[in-house]
Amino acid sequence: ERVLYFNNPMWPGEAHSLKVEKILFKGKSEFQEVLVFESAFYGKVLVLDGIVQLTEKDECAYQEMIAHLPLCSIKSPKKVLVVGGGDGGVLREISRHSSVEMIDICEIDKMVIDVSKKFFPDLAIGFDDPRVNLHVGDAVEFLRNTPEGKYDAIIVDSSDPVGPALELVERPFITTIARALRPGGVLCNMAESMWLHTHLIQDMISICRETFSSVHYAWASVPTYPSGVIGFILCSTEGPSVDFKHPVNPIEKLEGTLQHQRELRFYNSEMHKAAFALPCFLKREVSCL
Numbered sequence: 254e255r256v257l258y259f260n261n262p263m264w265p266g267e268a269h270s271l272k273v274e275k276i277l278f279k280g281k282s283e284f285q286e287v288l289v290f291e292s293a294f295y296g297k298v299l300v301l302d303g304i305v306q307l308t309e310k311d312e313c314a315y316q317e318m319i320a321h322l323p324l325c326s327i328k329s330p331k332k333v334l335v336v337g338g339g340d341g342g343v344l345r346e347i348s349r350h351s352s353v354e355m356i357d358i359c360e361i362d363k364m365v366i367d368v369s370k371k372f373f374p375d376l377a378i379g380f381d382d383p384r385v386n387l388h389v390g391d392a393v394e395f396l397r398n399t400p401e402g403k404y405d406a407i408i409v410d411s412s413d414p415v416g417p418a419l420e421l422v423e424r425p426f427i428t429t430i431a432r433a434l435r436p437g438g439v440l441c442n443m444a445e446s447m448w449l450h451t452h453l454i455q456d457m458i459s460i461c462r463e464t465f466s467s468v469h470y471a472w473a474s475v476p477t478y479p480s481g482v483i484g485f486i487l488c489s490t491e492g493p494s495v496d497f498k499h500p501v502n503p504i505e506k507l508e509g510t511l512q513h514q515r516e517l518r519f520y521n522s523e524m525h526k527a528a529f530a531l532p533c534f535l536k537r538e539v540s541c542l
């Protein structure tokens with residue numbers, strides 16, 4: 254049998270390995286290398302440029318939290334934008350919210366969408382929702398042409414800030430996102446690992462604080478990401494109707510309103526609250542947390 258080792262300058266000195274039962278797809282898109290394989294314990298695995306993006310076993314933790322932390326933090330979100338998210342998992346989660354009327358998604362790499370539809374139907378089901386409008390292209394360009402205050406929520410489901418996703422953590426992009434959000438709307442960004450990337454988290458939070466009056470860090474356990482955790486930054490501009498209470502207390506309890514036969518596997522109101530509890534070292538190392 255084979256074993257794949259995932260080491261990367263983003264986590265120097267450590268490697269994460271998964272036993273490979275069968276390689277299912279290997280390709281190179283305009284932006285990155287794309288790999289899909291059947292693992293021994295985590296189901297199918299999607300890898301971009303040598304970095305694990307998701308596995309069938311634990312993708313629920315990431316997709317449910319990155320979608321429901323923001324969408325349950327504001328009252329009846331209607332217009333939602335997903336930046337990245339080409340595997341469709343976040344779309345699947347957003348479609349559980351009956352208040353949502355329109356979902357725009359801007360994914361730069363069409364190969365990710367096609368590969369997900371072929372090998373990850375339980376995630377790509379997100380594209381089947383009639384509320385979804387797919388835009389294949391660069392989100393920086395997409396947001397430049399977006400009317401001010403269009404969205405109630407924006408979710409940046411990106412890969413790591415090396416390669417195609419680099420500019421998604423830079424100041425100009427955060428500013429264009431803030432402009433596209435209605436006052437009181439909410440932004441949720443993927444925000445790396447508290448064990449590995451406190452400098453990057455500090456930079457992201459500082460940039461967000463220049464633009465948003467409310468910035469919070471949350472996290473979840475994802476065993477197949479290096480260090481086993483992934484973070485999320487939630488931001489909001491206090492709108493006239495300050496319906497963005499501290500995101501810790503979900504406004505909408507989602508458990509009741511299930512839109513799909515497939516029940517939630519990770520997110521619930523307790524996990525929502527707990528996600529914002531932070532360890533001492535992080536509060537010390539990242540100012541204003």
Ligand SMILES: NCCCN[C@H]1CC[C@H](NCCCN)CC1
Pocket residue numbers: 304305306307315316338339340342343410411412413443445446449478479482483
């Ligand atoms: N819809 C799933 C997209 C996956 N997002 C990213 C995949 C790579 C992952 N690296 C984490 C590296 C250590 N923090 C961050 C989330």
